[in-house]
Amino acid sequence: MKVRPFPLFVLFFVLQFSCTAEKDENVILKEQVIAIHDEVMPEIGTLRSRQKKLEEKADSLMQEAGTQESDGQVQELLAAAQSCEAAYDGMFVWMRQFESEYEDMTEEEVRMYLEDQMQKVERVKQDIQSALTRSDALLNANP
Incomplete structure (x- = not known):
């Protein structure tokens, strides 16, 4: 039986290329996950600031009047402050x-892990944006 080197070389090249392509896709996916993190991480300080302002506004309303309307506003402000804290956490x-x-994962396991992380970091981003939008609306509303 004679071994033909050319078909073996082609097979090796195809296998190498397919593994490299999957590895490159994982590198891109990891970069995308990190990019989402980097996009919303600067908002962390804003979340804490908004949380404090919401709590201060709620405290101020509680001291002013005890009407049902102000009680509802206080509850809404405190809920928004809690959403800021939850997004921060x-x-x-x-x-x-x-x-x-x-290191201990196959390329397929890495891809699955990164896809899961993409969903999680997208959720974090959504929570942060939602908390900021809600707090902005409440803080800028006429008292």
């Missing part, structure tokens, strides 16, 4: 659990 929970090294 969500970012740091995600950051603590995110793994950036994948």
Whole structure:
């Protein structure tokens, strides 16, 4: 039986190329996950600031009057402050659990992990944007 080197070379090249392509896709996916994090991370300080302002406004309303209308506004302000805190915490929970090294994973496992992380960081982004939008509306509303 004679071994033909050319078909083996072609097979090796095809296998190498397919693994490299999957690895490149994972690198791109990881960069996309990190980019989303980098996009919303600067808003973390704003979340804390808005949370404090919402709580101060709620305290002020509680001291002014005890009407049902003001009670409803207080509850809404406190709920918005809580959503700011939850969004803030969500970012740091995600950051603590995110793994950036994948030595013991196959390329397929890495892809699945990164796709899962993409969904999680998208949720963090959505929570942050939602909390900021809600707090902005409440803080800029006429008292």
